[in-house]
Amino acid sequence: MRATIFILVLLSPLMHSQNLWESTSFPDSIPVLSLAFDSSSNTIYAGTNSYGIYKSTNKGLTWIEINNGISGNMIIKDILVLNPQKVFAATENGLYKSTNQGVLWESVNVGTNSFGYLTTSPIGDIFSGAMGGIYRSTDEGENWEKIFYTGQDGVRLIIFDSKCNIYTSYGGGGYRSFDYGLSWERTGDLKIGIHYHSITSGIVTKNDNILFGTYGGGIFYSSDFGSTFEPKNIGLNSFGISELLVDEGTHISAITFPEGYYISIDDAEEWKFYGDGLENDEPMTLITDSKGYLYLGSYYGGIYHSKFTTFQFLPKERVKKYYKQPNTITMDSILIKNKSDSVLVVSDVFSNSSVFQIQSTNFSISPDDSIYFIFSYNPIQNGVDIGKITFYNNSIIDSETVLLNGYAGIPVIQIPFHTVSFDDVELGMTKDTMLVLKNLGIDTLFIDSIKTEDSVFDYKYESNYIVPEDSILLQLSFTPTSLSYYEDKLILFTNNYSSPDSVTLKGFGVNTVGISEENKIISSFELFQNYPNPFNPTTSIKYSIPNSGIVQIKIYDILGNEINTLLNEYRQDGTYKIEFNASGLPSGIYFYEIKSGSYLETKKMILLR
Numbered sequence: 221m222r223a224t225i226f227i228l229v230l231l232s233p234l235m236h237s238q239n240l241w242e243s244t245s246f247p248d249s250i251p252v253l254s255l256a257f258d259s260s261s262n263t264i265y266a267g268t269n270s271y272g273i274y275k276s277t278n279k280g281l282t283w284i285e286i287n288n289g290i291s292g293n294m295i296i297k298d299i300l301v302l303n304p305q306k307v308f309a310a311t312e313n314g315l316y317k318s319t320n321q322g323v324l325w326e327s328v329n330v331g332t333n334s335f336g337y338l339t340t341s342p343i344g345d346i347f348s349g350a351m352g353g354i355y356r357s358t359d360e361g362e363n364w365e366k367i368f369y370t371g372q373d374g375v376r377l378i379i380f381d382s383k384c385n386i387y388t389s390y391g392g393g394g395y396r397s398f399d400y401g402l403s404w405e406r407t408g409d410l411k412i413g414i415h416y417h418s419i420t421s422g423i424v425t426k427n428d429n430i431l432f433g434t435y436g437g438g439i440f441y442s443s444d445f446g447s448t449f450e451p452k453n454i455g456l457n458s459f460g461i462s463e464l465l466v467d468e469g470t471h472i473s474a475i476t477f478p479e480g481y482y483i484s485i486d487d488a489e490e491w492k493f494y495g496d497g498l499e500n501d502e503p504m505t506l507i508t509d510s511k512g513y514l515y516l517g518s519y520y521g522g523i524y525h526s527k528f529t530t531f532q533f534l535p536k537e538r539v540k541k542y543y544k545q546p547n548t549i550t551m552d553s554i555l556i557k558n559k560s561d562s563v564l565v566v567s568d569v570f571s572n573s574s575v576f577q578i579q580s581t582n583f584s585i586s587p588d589d590s591i592y593f594i595f596s597y598n599p600i601q602n603g604v605d606i607g608k609i610t611f612y613n614n615s616i617i618d619s620e621t622v623l624l625n626g627y628a629g630i631p632v633i634q635i636p637f638h639t640v641s642f643d644d645v646e647l648g649m650t651k652d653t654m655l656v657l658k659n660l661g662i663d664t665l666f667i668d669s670i671k672t673e674d675s676v677f678d679y680k681y682e683s684n685y686i687v688p689e690d691s692i693l694l695q696l697s698f699t700p701t702s703l704s705y706y707e708d709k710l711i712l713f714t715n716n717y718s719s720p721d722s723v724t725l726k727g728f729g730v731n732t733v734g735i736s737e738e739n740k741i742i743s744s745f746e747l748f749q750n751y752p753n754p755f756n757p758t759t760s761i762k763y764s765i766p767n768s769g770i771v772q773i774k775i776y777d778i779l780g781n782e783i784n785t786l787l788n789e790y791r792q793d794g795t796y797k798i799e800f801n802a803s804g805l806p807s808g809i810y811f812y813e814i815k816s817g818s819y820l821e822t823k824k825m826i827l828l829r
Contacts, residue, residue, distance in 0.1 A: 468531075672725070
């Protein structure tokens with residue numbers, strides 16, 4: 221791919237109508253429940269209600285039935301293409317696998333029969349939602365372990381953020397795990413007024429914001445890892461959400477029943493309807509192919525595909541920020557890519573603010589090419605300038621936007637994390653961590669005061685001001701006084717334009733040292749799963765020994781090479797915890813091994829940077 225400098229070309233507008241969809245040849249009498257795409261062979265897989273699996277290798281022009289080896293009622297809840305050699309199908313009669321692109325399917329023994337969801341984690345493990353819980357495989361589906369128990373309820377979805385935190389739903393409510401499935405807790409409620417809403421679908425955006433679709437409350441949004449949610453329904457006319465999808469251009473798609481299809485380009489702030497032709501077909505599932513064309517499966521209307529592609533207009537950034545003095549001109553550009561197989565035609569460009577000046581108003585980009593669109597920022601006074609450049613074009617979204625935020629002559633505080641977790645801390649002990657506060661702005665940032673409500677959390681800072689482009693360390697500490705979970709807000713009062721700013725503090729008070737744990741005598745050896753897991757860069761390893769003796773704990777990489785000896789000392793019988801610091805090690809899978817007398821046990825942990 222090559223990047224070309226912006227060249228002005230004169231073109232007439234080529235805006236499309238909102239009639240985005242046309243039918244494929246898939247029979248409209250067959251209800252479609254799931255779709256999957258194999259980019260290596262451009263194959264589309266379709267799972268149906270009672271008719272098994274179909275596939276197309278020519279963009280939906282023709283379809284063939286591929287059910288050899290599948291038994292039972294042929295209800296296919298989900299399909300996962302792990303790689304060209306392994307495709308999995310979740311059915312009401314069990315999990316199936318094909319190693320030859322669906323020519324033959326074989327049953328996978330997992331330990332339960334009814335499956336409804338398939339996905340992979342950021343590190344490549346397979347997760348499957350089933351009736352009764354979540355199952356995980358770390359070896360491409362050869363072996364499975366149950367990591368979440370839901371009783372008789374089925375799991376509705378499984379999604380991950382970039383830190384490998386897991387979000388799921390069963391029984392209508394949301395749950396999350398910050399340790400790769402070792403422990404779970406409820407997310408915040410999805411509530412409008414006094415009404416709670418059941419979760420049907422979900423995605424995680426590029427910035428780790430969480431969107432949950434619901435049965436009747438529309439779409440809910442969380443920017444704090446699922447602690448709190450707010451509705452994001454501006455533009456929606458129906459509030460039953462079947463599916464949510466985010467593509468690499470940060471377009472967020474939502475399909476609603478029975479109405480149709482919506483897109484948002486501003487992180488779910490507003491939705492636009494592009495569902496003409498889908499009414500009353502009950503859209504169920506949505507995928508995108510390697511060129512950005514959409515395929516939509518419906519319960520009553522077969523399978524549709526989009527006439528246009530979401531990959532025609534792909535800006536490198538949707539939001540750009542500037543920290544400048546007034547009356548200084550800054551030239552900048554937006555890199556826009558076209559990864560589709562169609563020419564992108566931009567017939568007009570508009571800036572809504574005079575401080576953001578565009579250099580031209582129309583252009584085109586050939587398939588698999590890119591341009592730099594040039595503009596300038598010239599603030600005229602101290603303050604915040606909020607701008608937007610709109611590109612009118614012939615892609616699915618005929619008015620794409622890029623937001624521009626200017627901060628002229630003012631301080632701007634940067635807080636790297638808005639949630640700080642201390643994890644487990646022994647009663648009477650104190651755990652410290654550091655938060656770097658930086659001033660990105662042009663004027664000095666003054667800290668007027670900082671406060672917390674709960675005395676178990678404390679703070680110290682070295683200076684009450686930060687000059688431009690400088691930073692200070694804010695030391696945070698946690699000293700639990702009881703065996704319980706703690707959560708509080710640290711509030712910062714400054715001359716920052718958005719003051720007051722806040723950071724959520726969390727931690728657990730625990731007692732895990734020696735035989736005093738729960739006043740029980742240790743009767744057997746036990747090596748616990750490290751916490752947190754995945755981790756970066758530190759994690760804790762807990763173990764119990766029933767007899768006094770030499771205890772040895774070693775760390776190995778995935779090839780079996782010894783990395784570190786954490787412990788090689790005499791210990792009295794009891795329960796202990798030791799910390800492992802992986803600073804300097806690359807991301808990947810590691811193993812920790814304990815040996816004491818004849819006892820030997822090994823467990824896996826994941827370093828994720």
